[in-house]
Amino acid sequence: MEPKFPGCNCSVCPFKDREFVPPEGPKDSEVLFLGQAPARNEVREGRPFAGQAGVCLNAALEESSLERGKILIDNVILCFFAGGERPPREAVECCRGHIDLETPRVIVPLGNDALGVVTNRWDGIMSLSGEAFGSPEKVVIPLVHPAFYLRNNMPESFTDFVQGVSLVRDFLEGRSYFHVGSRFRVLRSREEALALFESLRSSPPRDLAVDLEASGPDPFGDIILCVALAWDEEEGVVIPWDSEYLRQHNSEFVGLLEDEEVFRSLKSCLELQPGVLAHNSLYDACMLKREGIDVRVENDTLLMHYVLDERRGVQGLKNIARRFLGLSDWEVGLKDYLPNKEAPFTLVPPGVLFEYAAKDACVELVLRRKLGQVLDTPENAGPKRLYTGAGEQAGLMDICRMFVDVISRGVRMDPEALSVALKEMPSRLEELSESLRQYTGSEFYNPGSVPDNRYYLFEKFGLPKVKGDSTDKEVLETLRGEHPFVDLLLEYRQYQKVCNTYMVNIARSYRSGRGHPDFKLFGTVTGRLSANNLNPLVFPRESRGDLYSYPKRVFVADDGCFLLQADYKGMELRVLAVLSQDPWALEVLSNPESDWHGEMAEEMYGELYTGADEKLKKELRVIAKMLVFGLNYGRGAPSIARQLRCSAFRENPEFCPRCRAGLDCPRALREADDLIERYFSPIPVIKHWRTEQVRLAHTVGYIESPFGRRRRFPLITASNKHAVDKQALNTAVQSTASDCTLQAMYRLYREVGDLVRPLWTVHDAVLMNVSLRATPRDVEGILSIIEETPRVLLDTDLPFFLDASAGFRWGALTPYEGVIPELADLTLLPSAD
DNA sequence: TAATACGGCGCC
């Protein structure tokens, strides 16, 4: 038979009877996008990429201003295969003859089959996706097929596809990155180093990328192995530092920076250099500061990228380099020397490590230009402002530099408080564990094992299942008193949490009387801080009781200082009122005496509330409060109904068997619906604002906060729509509240000078060391700066109010009432390691 | 043996 298309070998093709879809676009195009095979929609329309995947492709092309009509769009196989079905190789072999790989300058294989046809590698698209192969004249950029993101419900990752397509444009316009970091030079003599630093000092480059390699991730414990510098895209320069490391590897390199004069020369070079650039500079700058080099980092490629792409886990240099420059992972060589994730970099031979470091620095240099250009486009005005700051708003770089200072100084810790806890808790834990074991009668029982607990609770002791198989706290609370095992297990879990999650980590982070929390400015999609290891964001509230107070009690005021904590009252609610400009909400919240939750309880329950006794009033107010938080988080009626159950049940559990059995109850649902409606009735503007946020997420594709922070929704499908809607409701509020707090901390840091040294924020609270020399007036000044920051930055008349507390031990602060605390009963042992 | 998933739980 005649081939259906020139080059195809249809006569021997087992699929020759299937429907056929020809390629689309000019045959002599510079660009070829090569997909897999036409699916249902393509057959119906008679053209490739006509369905959902086509929508994705079109969106990505448009984002990069590439005209679909000028691009050759083809499939490996020209006949129908159902979506998700991988065609057999036989079909590929019969069909591939029609594909012209010679003419196009840029070839984009989409998915594994296209990758195979173009490169002869038939799998591994996931690891190769986004990397550019070839030369500036002829390049192949494999990408994951857009259908993959749709099929596997990975909407966030669709950004990677868009980014990959934008590389096509780079190559078409003559921009390529094969040369970046292709050479490196290790300084071998002190004369060479001194001469280099001198020349950098006398004629500083516009940007100087600085990248450290250290033995590990702890800027306050690990050792710097080398410093890499780059001011040239092609060649990075490495200055070895730690000679012990070099000796271990019998390296002929010299630990030049151990030489006093070389060190001083580098120090002055870096401190005077105006355009220092780094990736995740918080880390490098803390480390350099520890060594006595106070570098002012001007730009940070990680933060530049973060404001453009807030996703978690994509901020690594290699990942960004791949997506923006098409560079393949140059770190793979290191892995040969690193047996696991915790392995120290000292295991890597200096020659290998230095090459890697130099390349890092060069890549940063190029990324800084590239990301800078992206940030300078008008559509990225918001992210740009977030990054650089504007007017009263400090930029992320400013805040990052503040954190270098703050984290480096760290927080004072009381070793006594630590050791007491660490002595007592493990033995109590062991006791509890033993008691539990006795109830089970099995020496193999493990109190940490969920299956074990399930078995004993529900099978052996015959306790009722309240929430599926769950044995969580809520379930155990309802079973309290039914069996002594339950109460013991609850206590065991509390001790386990406090001891192993908090105290052990706090102890691990103890460094000569101080701790250095490792805050990240890029760990969340909303802009809140995150931290690992020593994480002050999650230490239990002291109101939880004695046991839970241990962690915070370890942290104490600096010498000559007291701790002051300022919490914004009802912050997210106020932010919501400002963002939505709801008149009723603004009115109520303007009054410092007003009780929002009480007002809401009245709205929702009417006479039931106004005529209620104190006890009932309190209960109804709690429900109102729960609704305020829940609705802000996107909670819906079914979920609220399940929690509140129905009024009949509340009157007497016997009246509603459904609620009693934990089943969905139509009456409860109706009542929840009604409550929500009443909740929103006085605040229709907030209600409208919420639908507007959801609409924006779907139409614009992102939500932008007043600080220019964006939460992006690159791909919304049926399966993630509900999640997106809820995220869209919450994101602006959470992010704005957090940014206000950070900005307040920054203003304190800049404006109040010696009297106050902020330690950190906890989402809507600022903790700081305040000098005992401060007067109540000074403290008022400090508090009013914090208080007014949201008003200034959000440009609103709505006042914000604070709860302030003070003392010498975090976890034992008392309300601040205009009196500077007196250092009295705090006994501190001298710092010991 | 190492990486990953999951239940559980702390914070706002």
Next chain:
DNA sequence: AAACGGCGCCGTATTA
């Protein structure tokens, strides 16, 4: 099927 936003860590269980 679930239907509550944003985080990080522990310990066990499971998978590669």
